[in-house]
Amino acid sequence: MGVTIRAATGSDVDFLTTVVIEATFDQGRLPDDFDEVDYRAGFGEWTAEQVGGNESGSSISVVQVDGVEAGRLRVVRRAGLVEIAGLQLLPEHQSHGVGRTVVEGVVAQARADGLPVELGVEKDNPRARAFWEGCGFRYVGEDDGEHRLRLA
Template sequence: MLTTQQLQAIKKLQKECETQDNVQLKLNWDMLENRESNQLDFLHYENDELVAFLGLYSFGSTVEVCGMVKPSERRKGRFSLLFKKGMETAKQNGYKKILLNAPAGSHSAKAFLNKQGAVYAFTEHQMDWQESPLETVEGLTLRKANVDDLDMRVRLSVEAFGMGKEDALSMESLFGREEDTDMLMIDVNEKTVGKIIVKRKDGQAWIYGFSILPEHQGKGIGRNVLKQVIKDQISDGFSVHLEVETKNDHALGLYQAVGFKAIHSQDYYTYQL
């Protein structure tokens, strides 16, 4: 578990790097603030100041990696040292897939990743909802998930996201540990056809894990779900945000159709140990 002092130091370093480089780092703060151990975080200090950080974020058998270095401390081998330690841990933990994450506009990050032999995989957009008309939605119900929904949640992760069943079960079994987060099941005509996660914090509502069973896609359900979720969050005083891969053209078009616009982008690279 990271201490309050460590978390504050990471936030300070993040702010400095983002301001200097004019980018936005994806450090998965919901995970950083809820670590059960320090095994996945690597910090380097100089004169009692945090100057480099690397975090591993586990999603089943896949691990995402993101880090940063204080601008004045770059090209001194700080991050290379942390990266080596991080990859040793990833190997020990037996992850099957490693994704390295960097802001799309960071030239220094891309240079480092290319030097490591990482291969570009995809780009993910952060999208913010811009005010637009939302008509009343009928014909569907959003309800909080319960223990009886576990099998359907796993099925949705497998069929809609292409996850392995073991990974899906592992991730779904962990859900419920985070505060201010709701998993909503999507019912149409009293039949469950999908799920969507909404996390609310600091005035923002983030949409995650939105999926509809393949046989129920293309019927306008997804669009209506988004409209309802947006209306609910806006009425409670929250701005609405989400993330989507650029390769997912259908999802990207759906989000744009209900008023979302891309604000920031993150590039992902695959890395082989």
């Protein structure tokens, strides 16, 4: 299995939005009143801004498995910290080691730069929290919607 990461471009915005919707749907976490058209418009606009480099230190990438688009990765680098701000995979690419491979790459680069790695995981997403804890992340705090985890 060849997992690669490439910088997202404007032509990837629809795919990146689809990944988030499909992953969240698969987790059973879409609200009953979910408006896909409205969500696609708002998330797509925000993603296009991110891809355009409008947020300092933020990068959005497409995760590929054997050359096929499989997911989305967002990393934010700021002074003294690397944050994995989003990792979503299409359901058919989950539980096959793809996510762990992506995380290992981000962590290796952060360690080479001497920076800690942190992330937030939604409180209503125990499967994701279990994944991150399996990757060595530990609880360090929380806010209203997320648990904050840091690589141990």
